[in-house]
Amino acid sequence: MKTEESYLEEVTASEYKYGFYTNIESDKVPPGLNEEVIRIISAKKNEPEWMLEWRLDAFRKFQKMTEPKWPNVTYPEPDLQAISYYAAPKKKKELESLDEVDPELLKTFEKLGISLDEQKRLTGVAMDVVVDSVSVATTFKAKLRELGIIFCSISEAIQEHPELVKKYLGTVVPKSDNYYAALNSAVFTDGSFCYIPKGVRCPMELSTYFRINEAGTGQFERTLVIADEASYVSYLEGCTAPMRDENQLHAAVVELVALDDAEIKYSTVQNWYPGDKEGKGGVYNFVTKRGLCERNAKISWTQVETGSAVTWKYPSCILKGENSVGEFYSVAVTNNYQQADTGTKMIHLGKNTKSTIISKGICAGKSNGSYRGLVKIGPRAENARNFSQCDSLLMGDGCGSHTFPYIETQNKSAKIEHEATTSKIGEDQIFYCQQRGIGEEEAIALIVNGYCKDVLNQLPMEFAVEAQKLLAISLEGSVG
């Protein structure tokens, strides 16, 4: 029971917090990257001292690093000094009705089968009725709290659960892991945090969609998911609706920790703005995603990537504990002038560890898609097993597809299998479909979805249906 005093305290405290917040919203940090900027970010977020030190340490490490040049992509190097690293969460301009929204965008929504309410939410149209999702989110929150599940923004976690953040942040992706991970560690503004207590099976798919604090994620997103012993969680990230963003550079870090006997399923649908048909504009998506598996733990990454102008991203698993399992299921689509260098790393350290890699690349237009994967078997990983299958599907003659598989084995008992195929959507296949009354676009969608089936099957049901439609839309007009 709350005493009146504590209630009062809460009210005044939050008022203060709110007031403080409004205060700082009015100013924006000027462009530039230096220690001062990091101090400002940390101060504005009212972070504890240890967090600031953590950021500064990351920044010092970052300063000694250079941008990696090994990915098979080309782009002008982003000017990091031209970016403003902190802008108070902006309120999107509210529109009166959907009539004010870009009709092109509405067409896409329609094709994706996104409900009217959802369309309004995504485009920032004012809603006067209580939308289902809001009440659903509230109900969900209550249920999660009952089970002891923590699901909040990472900023909130730093304030409310510092012991957990301190213990795990940067343990899977160290601050100095790579150039953009170091940058993210220094300047991240927000992201998601999730903790599943021992033995708890999270009863619903956790989604950034239901996140309490939606504002201020953006460019340098930081996600930390911890599944305590024998717990289970399925986490969804992203959205099939096209995401436009004024920020060109996106450098997110995602860390997953699966303790003994725990399982994390992490699904992503990424549809950032890929630039126009001539390859102008579009988001650079440089992401570091990694999970750590303790004994008998399992981490499964599933991703459907259709967006961004330039992508490099390798969701990976460190299979530290005995009998742990890592999985990677990926569909990466590139069209027009998109470039993607993506894959995974499976690091087998423990005995009897198993990993599976299923990668399906689809290239169309003038795009370039690369699969880059590392399977590493450490000296103590007795009886480690890996199966990799990397397929590429080409559409038209202007695109390129590449596969860079790396295998490093330090234990003779390891068994590694690698299969790769390259195929083209044949005119024969399309004609066959057409002869049965299936139009060309529909035929391509059918063939592509069939090709990606093994990956799409890993997605939660609703997400899978949306992802199928998204694939079709991404490849529209790419044959013929």
Added chain:
Amino acid sequence: MLKISNLQAGIEGKEILKGIDLEVKPGEVHAIMGPNGSGKSTLSSVIAGREDYEVNGGNIDFEGEDLLDLGPDERAHKGIFLSFQYPVEIPGVTVTNFIKTAINESRKAKGEEAMPANEMLKKMREKMSLLEIDNAFLSRSLNEGFSGGEKKRNEIFQMAMLEPKLAILDETDSGLDIDALRIVANGVNKLKSKNNAVIVITHYQRLLDYIVPDFVHVLYKGRIVKSGDKTLAHELEAKGYDWIKEERVEG
């Protein structure tokens, strides 16, 4: 139903069909026979609308409409079905999903609602028993790893589900053992009615023992050089094609 007049067509600049005339009426079964390279498969591809082929002259009228103006999918919507000599594989797409998509796309093109699931299921069961297909078959990827017989049976199964007005069976007998041939032919016969028509393209008379044609045409060097009733097929089986070639030379 189908009226082909003076059709000339080829591929990559090579002339293959040099003036074909053919008329098919509802309820009829026509057989087109001929040696290799005579243009049989070109004819079926051109009727179905394969884009690799160039039509250089003549026309194809289907129920009063010029087929040459339509894309292959539109022709399918009008009720033209081609059973492929070499059906293609589509990995990851089940037989059920493919047929469902085909039926509903055709219905959509005609402004009809998608077929209700229970109706689809009922129809599938009915046609499956006709072609002696079991349940497991439906959830396999289309033509992937199918035996020659399974592929052809799958073609006729699709034909049964789509109920075309005009079905063209391109060398449906090739790669079939005698049991599969009997099942496939039996299926075709049961689907025949006074409202639809069948064109059977074949090398051999064997299939015509089961699917009895009303007319037999011999295609040779891009022309129909001889037409007759089913006895012509027997004659060809007995004498081969050489006498026709000779007849052409003498003529």
